[in-house]
Amino acid sequence: MNDWDSHVEKQKEICNDYDSLWKPINKDFKVGVSTDLNSDPLNGLRHNSEDGTTGWFIWSGEYEEREDFFKPLCAEHLLRIKPEVIKYLGLDIGFRFLIGKDNYQDVWFDKNVSEI
Template sequence: MITYKGIEIDVEDNNYMKTKGLSSYLNKDIRIAIGNHVREDYIDVLKYIIDYIIINKPTISVNQNIGYYSWLLQFRVDDQNYYDIYEVNSDGSNFNNGCDTAISIIRNQSEICSHYGLSTIFPNFNQMVVISQGVYEGKDIEGIRYESPEHMSGWWLITDDYDDNIESLMTVHYHHVAFSRPDILKYLALPFGYRFLIENNEVEISKDEE
């Protein structure tokens, strides 16, 4: 058992990691199914949710979504004493019990930024992305991230199908890109002012000099 901000986290169970005491903020505690990652990863997810609940004091309902950095989780009830954490699957078609995909995506994004000595700035599901034709089709892609208003992720994603007509660009929700282009997810937490280029299976990351 460990304690975080007055909330106990049971780390002894081999199947679930559970909170004790969060029911004073909600009508239930929370549990996460343990999958293929190390226990510290699941502890980090619970700490994130604990922070969210203590700070925001939200009213939680069944099937309510919560953003976990740049992935999406959901509260379900499989046991009357707990909200179980589910996550959207990689193509967005359904939700699965646990949070292994979320953990992998967040780790990959963090590792890319750390490798280049950059701060990690996660996009979220409520933000928007500017894309050209060819992005959803999986073509080679260049991404540039600009300082932007809060509702925008800052990402502009362009392929060779772009005809230099700015009116041909589309503004779409981040999750549409996340589900259709899992190959670029790891680069989307690069900070403002950076770009990545994927061409002929080669990747180049650099500071935008324009």
């Protein structure tokens, strides 16, 4: 599971299941992540990418409105610490996901995110 390419088909399945275009990210680009990725639930949302970023922001637990809440992390490094989120990273701009205990999964398009 630590091979980036092994997640491509699952990304395409997720996109198909939720009517999203498949928009793969560059594994060398940055994802914004919270310091703690071990609390439930785990959230993700995709903005437009800019300057070497994927546009993805991922956090666990409660979101906090702090300037330093997100730290940059190479997407390939995210694969090593949270491989379960990689299958969502092909979703298009404006999509969000929420995963939690007992294989809980929710994926949806958030028009407000896509317009930022």
